[in-house]
Amino acid sequence: MLEEVEQWLGRRSWSCADRPLAGLLAAKRASATRVSVVLPALNEERTVGRIVSVIRRDLLADVNRTGRPGLVDELVVMDSGSTDRTAEAASAAGARVIRRDDVLPRLPAMPGKGEVLWRSLLVTSGDIVCFIDADLKDFSSDFVSGVVGPLLTDPGLRLVKAMYDRPLGDDPAGGGRVTELVARPLLNLHWPQLAGFVQPLGGEYAARRSLLEELPFPVGYGVELGLLVDALHTAGLDALAQVDVGVRRHRNQDGQALGRMAAAIHHTAQLRLARGSRLVVPTLTQFERAPDGAGFAGFEPRSHTVDTVERPPMREIAEYASRRAA
Numbered sequence: 001m002l003e004e005v006e007q008w009l010g011r012r013s014w015s016c017a018d019r020p021l022a023g024l025l026a027a028k029r030a031s032a033t034r035v036s037v038v039l040p041a042l043n044e045e046r047t048v049g050r051i052v053s054v055i056r057r058d059l060l061a062d063v064n065r066t067g068r069p070g071l072v073d074e075l076v077v078m079d080s081g082s083t084d085r086t087a088e089a090a091s092a093a094g095a096r097v098i099r100r101d102d103v104l105p106r107l108p109a110m111p112g113k114g115e116v117l118w119r120s121l122l123v124t125s126g127d128i129v130c131f132i133d134a135d136l137k138d139f140s141s142d143f144v145s146g147v148v149g150p151l152l153t154d155p156g157l158r159l160v161k162a163m164y165d166r167p168l169g170d171d172p173a174g175g176g177r178v179t180e181l182v183a184r185p186l187l188n189l190h191w192p193q194l195a196g197f198v199q200p201l202g203g204e205y206a207a208r209r210s211l212l213e214e215l216p217f218p219v220g221y222g223v224e225l226g227l228l229v230d231a232l233h234t235a236g237l238d239a240l241a242q243v244d245v246g247v248r249r250h251r252n253q254d255g256q257a258l259g260r261m262a263a264a265i266h267h268t269a270q271l272r273l274a275r276g277s278r279l280v281v282p283t284l285t286q287f288e289r290a291p292d293g294a295g296f297a298g299f300e301p302r303s304h305t306v307d308t309v310e311r312p313p314m315r316e317i318a319e320y321a322s323r324r325a326a
Contacts, residue, residue, distance in 0.1 A: 004237065005196040012241040013163075013196070016146030019153060024145060025069055027152040034073045035148055036126030040116045040203075041134035042080040045089045047251075048134040052077065052093035055132075058141035060094075071145055076124055077134065078116040081109075086134075098123050104319060110309055113203075114223030118311045121212060122320055128152070129212060133203035137249040146243040147206040158239040159207040159231045163198035164248040182262045183225055186269045191229055193237045200228055201265070204245070211235060213315040220307025221261040222268025229272050264307040271310070 028035070037055060041048050052075065061070030077090040077097045087097045101109050103119040117131060128151050130144055147160045179201045187194045194200060201224045214234055218226040231240060253261070314320045 001195055002192050005193060008193075008237055009196045012157075012238070013244075014150065014241070015244045016142040016149070016246075018243075019145070019149035021071065021145055024071055024149045024152055028071060029069065031152065033128060033152060034126040035071060035128045035130065035206075036074045036076065036124035037072050037130045037132060037144055038117065038120040038124060039075075039077045039090070039095070039132050039134040040080060040113050040120070041077050041082060041086050041090065042113075043082045043084045043086055044134040045082075045085040047137060047139075048077060048086055048095075049089035049093040051132065051134060051136060051139045052090055052095040054139050054141050055144060056094045059144055071148060072130075073126060074124060076120060078103075078120050078123075080113070080116045081111070104317070110219045112218075112220035112223075112307055114217045114221075114226075114307075115219040115311070117223060118217035118219070118314065121209070121314045122317075122323065127209055128206055129209055130206035131203060135251040136204075137251075138247070140246065142245045143204050143248075144206075146245040147204060150241050150243065151206055151208060154241075156239060157241050158211040158235045159227075160205060160241045160243060161197060161199060161228070162202050162204035162245045162248075163242045164202070164245050166199070166248050178258050178262050178265065182265055186225075186266070190269065190273060191232060194228060194232055197228065197242060199242075199248075201225060202248070204248070207231070211239075213320070214313050216310045216313055218264070218268050218307065219309045219311060221264040222307060225265050226268045226272070226310070229269075260304055260306070263304075267306050267308055271308075 039048060039051060055072060055075055059071040060075055061073050062068045075095050077087070077095040078100060079087045079090075079097055080100050087099075091097045100116050100119060103122050109115060109119070121129070128148055130148050132143055136143070143162055147162050150157050150160045179199065183201050187197070187200060203224065211231060211234065215227055215230045217223055
C-alpha cells in the first residue's frame with residue numbers, strides 16, 4: 001500500500017461514534033447547511049418503509065410543525081419503475097416519492113441505479129446529498145449521520161463513504177463478492193490511491209452537491225466506482241473519507257446478476273482508463289441450464305448488453321442551471 005494511503009487511512013477513517021448527533025446538529029446550525037437523503041428504489045416494498053421510518057424518527061427536521069431541528073431536511077425516495085408497492089410503502093412511511101420518469105422528461109429514462117441518482121439532483125435542494133440503498137435490513141440511522149457528519153464538521157471534505165461488515169449466510173465477511181473479485185483489484189492496479197476504501201462499491205455515501213454536479217454518472221451498476229474515481233481526480237484524496245457504521249445486511253444478488261454488475265463496473269473502469277479511445281458497446285454472455293433437449297449440451301446462452309451510458313455532469317443540464325439560478 002502506498003505510504004500516502006496509509007497516512008490517509010489514519011487521518012480520514014472514523015467511526016460513526018466519533019461524532020455524536022448533538023455536535024452534528026450544532027455544526028449544521030452554525031453552517032446553515034441543508035441535507036437531503038435520497039433512496040433509489042426498485043421493487044423494495046419489504047424494506048423501504050422501515051428505512052424511511054427510522055430516518056424520520058431519528059433525523060428528519062420538523063421545524064414547521066413541532067419546531068424540532070434535525071440532521072435531515074428532506075427525504076426523497078426515487079422510484080426506478082417499481083412494479084410492486086414500493087411507492088405506497090415509502091409514501092405511507094412519510095417520504096416524498098418521485099417517479100424516475102417524471103424528472104427531466106425530455107430525456108427518456110434509462111434503467112439503472114446511476115440514472116435515478118443523477119436525476120435526484122434535479123429534485124433535491126440540499127447542500128449535502130446522502131444516498132442510501134433501499135434494500136437494507138436492520139437499518140440504523142447511523143448510516144446517514146455517519147457519512148453526513150464529517151462533511152458538516154470538516155469543510156475540506158467533499159465525499160464520505162460508509163464502511164461496514166457485509167455478512168453472507170454464516171460468513172461474517174462473505175458479502176461484497178464483486179468488490180473483492182473485481183473492484184478492489186481494479187482500484188489497486190489502476191488507482192492505488194483508492195486502495196484504502198473498505199467498501200468502494202457501497203451504496204451509502206454523502207457528498208457535497210458542488211462535487212456531484214461536476215461529475216458524470218454511469219447510469220447502471222458502475223455508478224459507485226465511477227463517482228469514486230472521478231471524485232479522486234476532481235477533488236483529491238484528502239477530500240475523501242470513510243466512516244465505520246457497523247454491519248450492512250441487504251438482499252443479496254444471485255451469481256448471474258453479480259456477473260452483470262461486474263461487467264458494468266469493468267467497463268466503467270475501462271472508460272476512465274481510455275478516455276478519448278473508442279470503446280465498443282460490450283455484451284456479457286451467461287449460461288442457464290436448458291430444458292431437456294434444448295440448448296448446447298444442456299445449456300442455453302443469454303446475452304446482456306452491459307450498462308455503458310453515462311449522464312453528463314448535472315451542471316451542464318439547462319433545467320438544472322435554471323433551477324440553481326432561481
